[in-house]
Each structure stands twice: as C-alpha cells, then as structure tokens.
Amino acid sequence: MKLKNIFLSLVFIATSLSLTAGDMINGAGATFPYPVYSAWAFNYYRATGVKLNYQSIGSGGGVRQIKNRTVDFGASDAPVKPADLKKMNLIQFPAIIGGVVPVVNIRGMKPGQLKLDGETLSKILLGEISKWNDPRIAVINKGVSLPDANITVVHRSDGSGTTAIFTSYLATVSKDWSEKVGKGKSVNWPVGIGGKGNEGVANYAKRVKNSIGYVEFAYAKQNKLTYVKLRNKNGYFVDPSFGAFKDAAAGAKWNPDKGYYLWLVDVPGDGSWPIAGASFILLGTEKLAANRKVVKFFDWSFNTGDATAKKLTYVPLPKSLKDSIRRYWKRNGIY
C-alpha cells in the first residue's frame, strides 16, 4: 500500500511536470497553505484525473500572477482589499484557516501556563515591558513564578502572512501599536531579532533564554513549543486548538460582497482564539471556464478534504462559511 502511494506520487510528480498534460489547473501564491493544497491536489488527481499544479512563490507573487492572468488562480495569506479586487477584476474567497501562536522560552514554564492579553502582549513587543516579572504581566499570572530577566523578542525577518496576521491582531488590540508600527507582511519592529521562516523563529526562541516569539499553529503543535494562553474578545483565556480556531472562523462576520475581506483577529466568541487568518484564493472574473475548473477542485476539497487538512494541522472552514462560498460561486456563474 505504502509502495503504491509512493509510486502514485511519483507518477503524479512526473506527469505534472510534463507540459503537454491535458486537464490541468495552474495556481501560484502563498507558501503557508502549500502542504494542504498539494495534498488535496494529489487526492483530487486520484479521484478525477485532473492535475493541479501549485507553485508556492509567496502571497505577493500570487497576487501579481493572477493580476497578469498567467495562472488560473492566485493564493494569498492576506486578503486583497475590495477596492483592489474591483480594480484587478478579481473574485476572492477563503479556502483554509491557520492560526498564529505566541511562544515563549522561560525556564520551568509549561505550555499554556503563561497568560497574556492583547494589551500586555503589544507592550512587550513594543519594548515598553522589558522584564518578565513586570507587574503588568504578574497581575494576570498570579501564582506563576516569573523570572527577573530581560525579554528578548523574536520575530520573522522574511515578509510573511504569519507576520501580517500577528501584527494585524496587535494593531486591532493596541492603539499604540497601530500608530507606531502598524500591520503588514513585514514591519519595522521596535525591538528584537529576526529569524528566517517559522523554523528560524522557533529555533531562535528555543535557543535564546527568556524570549518570546510567534509561529504558525501547526509549527507550534508539531514541535511542542511552549505556547501562551491569550485572552479573547469575550474575556476568556483560551488555548490554541482546532476548536478555538473553528470558533473564531464561525464567529466572524464574513461578507461575500467584499470578497470575504476579513482579518480573523480578535473576533467575538467565548472559545475563539484571537489570532487567526484565512488563506484566500483569487480568480479572474472573466475567465469562466478556468474558474469552473478551479471551483470544482475546491468544492471537492471542501467536501472531502477536512480530514486531510486536520492531519496537516490546518483548520478547515466551518460549514456555514463553505455554504456561503458556494452561494458566492453560484452568483458569479462558476458553480
């Protein structure tokens, strides 16, 4: 069975490399959803014989490519603004959800033991709170022993959707952050050192004592990093988990008329994790035939791909959102 799988994936790779392939969907963009899109593509190929070729060149590149119509769909971790969608003649919908998790390296601290709220977290990252035993941290962590040590902030050095989601959370919960730093795929960090990629941040955070960093949920889970409990909008401290992300996605006000433009941060809901984000798919409005093929793929994956996504630690879309997306496709005449 295993051998067969390996053989099939080899066949898949070999055939997707050949340019003469008949039925083929081409996509490019965000690196974050690449593993789940390619897993879905593999299953879809086995079921239907249609190949999907996805190049993970980065969100910025994904938007540029679909703008120039060199691919059938683009993918971006940051939603494109409704005005820009109109300008570039694009339609947009979310396909998968991921989350961002703050992680710390403090001697003796267990995962989920340290609690933070948005205000405190943003003050740490602004450099205003520079020691772990600062009273502003201690007051929400009664009974937890906090060292008298300087905090080292670790952030991403490469432009990334993870940073966009994280800074958009900080900008939402802290006026100071929004004025001084703002949100984006790369920002001018007031303090700290930059690691390349999730693995860079995780490694720095592991190496540097008394540090705090942020990584994708999947990365924190697979590497069993010491994550932080966060206070959500409703005032509850929550752990990052599949359920907490799904609650966040279900609690958000998705609006198809705006191309689902939404940052999934600090959304209401008792159980929702405050720092999450959807990865989006972009289609050229006028390319009906190609879009139908793409939509068929995502429809199939929405129906059958949740388990695959979860196995790869991605959060599938909640049912209500999938239904809304299907109506959105229908309205655009591609479903």
Place this chain on the structure above:
Amino acid sequence: MGIYFPPISLGFGKSNMANRNPIDYRDKIFKTMTFAAAMMVLVLIAGIFFSLVKQAVPAISKFGFFRFISTATWDPVHEVFGAAASLYGTIVTTVLAMSIAIPVSIGIAIFMTELCPNFLKSAMGTAIELLAAIPSIIYGMWGLFTLAPIMGDTVEPFLQQTIGRVPYLGSLFSGTPLGIDILTASTILSIMIIPFMASIARDTFNLTPQVLRESAYGIGATRWEVIRNVVIPYSRKGVLGGIVIAMGRALGETMAVAFVLGNKHEIAHSLLDASATITVTLANEFTEADSDIYMASLFYLAVILFVMSFLTLAAAKFLLKEKIES
C-alpha cells in the same frame, strides 16, 4: 579604449580565395566566436545594471541618493526606506570577516608551502578545497545550530569578561550575548572565505622560484627571513588577488549570514548586536514585497550593492596595478 571589431569575413570574396589557407578562416570564425563570448559578459553586466536601475527608479526619485544611504529606518508599513542599516551591516561583517580571514589564510599558505611535511600536504590541500565546496546554506545551518550556541554560551561571555572590561574597546562587546549577531556572522563568513584566500596564496607562494629561496638560505637567511623578504614580496600580487576574490564573496554572501545575523534594521554599536546586510534584506523581503515603492527600494539596495562591489573590485585592481608597476 576603443572597442575592437574583428573583420568578419567568411572568405567568400574571390579576390584572395585562391591563395588563402583554409585554416585561416577557421581561425577567423573561432576568433569571432570567442570575441562574441567575451562581449556577452559586458553586455550582460550592462544589461543587469540598467534593468536594476530601471526597477529602482521610483525609489530613487522618492528618496534621492544621500537621503537613502543615510536613513537607517526600514519601515514597509509607512513606506519609509533607507539603506544605512543594511549598508552598515554589509561593510562591518565584511571588514571583520576579512580581518579574521587574512592572517589565518596567509598562515595556512605559509605552513603548507614552507613548513608542512610532505605527507600532510595533499591531505591538507584537499581539506581546504573541500571547505570551499560546502554550499553556503550548510554553513548557515551549521552556524545556527552549532556555532551560535557556542558563541552565545561560551565565547561571547568570555569576551565580555576580558576585552569587555577595557574602556572604550569594551563597548564593542556590550549587550546580551545571544550568539545571533555580527560577531558570529563574521566568523562564519571568514570560515567561508578562508579556502579561497588560502589556496590562492599557497599557489602563488609555490610559484616563488626555488633558486631565489635557495640563494637566500645560501647567504645565511633564516626561514622567517626567507618567508618575510623573499616569498611574500614575490607573491604579493597573487595574495592580493585572492583577498579581492574573497572580499567579493563576503560582500555578496547571503544564506549563511541570513541564519545568524538576526536581521535587524538598525545600526548596531556592539559586535554582539543583530544587524542586517543588503543581500539578506533582499532574500528575506523580495517574495512578499507588495507595494511598488517597497519593491523599488529593494531594487535600489541591489543597485547600491552592485556599484559597491564594482567599486571595490575596481579599487583593488587599481591598487594591484600600482603595486606591480612600482
């Protein structure tokens, strides 16, 4: 200097067809082809330069030259870009790496040509060449996982305890030793460029005529005097050449530095601070640069690096020429 166009003639003219040796125009074809190959280098360089400048135009017109290179802020959100921090990081890491690598590689070369027992020579030569063959990403990973902990836990605290206590000089080693900083990056860079310098220096030392050496020994010179007064002066040109090549590599090195430099857009005052270099900034931020001015500023950085490398090499060539002529 005028550009020389070779006469392109395939020999179809009837005037001298009869008395022409067939080898003659094969020569000409060959000459034309080699000329074209050589010209291609110039065309490529000019083409790359102009396309970089063209892409950088929005940033050049927005920030100007002096403002761009004197601003240390790099803020993609508010679209304020300046090259000072990465320029500073590039220069400091390169200079520091060179100052570690030059004495070490000349030492290696002297040992291998003058002092090394024969059975060790080829093994050591191969080892040095192998160092040069390691891809830079491997150096980066090794740096992050192995060297950075050693630097952060042992070497840097030790430096702080010793040199760090000296007034003025000590401020170079202030701050928390994390192992992810200018000092670690420069150390890695120096390891990466040592093989180039050492093997070129060794080869040029070997070129010193045996007669010169023997006669120096013959008039009673010590080994040190022979190395100092015969071998090194004789091979100065080659050694300088090796240094220039190594410097070119240090200026442009990306992956290894990206792992251990900490990627911070700030002018660091301590060697234990994180910093950023031009190439690292480019590698980190190109894929996700979304606004036009952001992209243009990255291209502007690339233009500056291009010009800087060109000027360094040109200056080195110029110095070299003077040295040889004098």
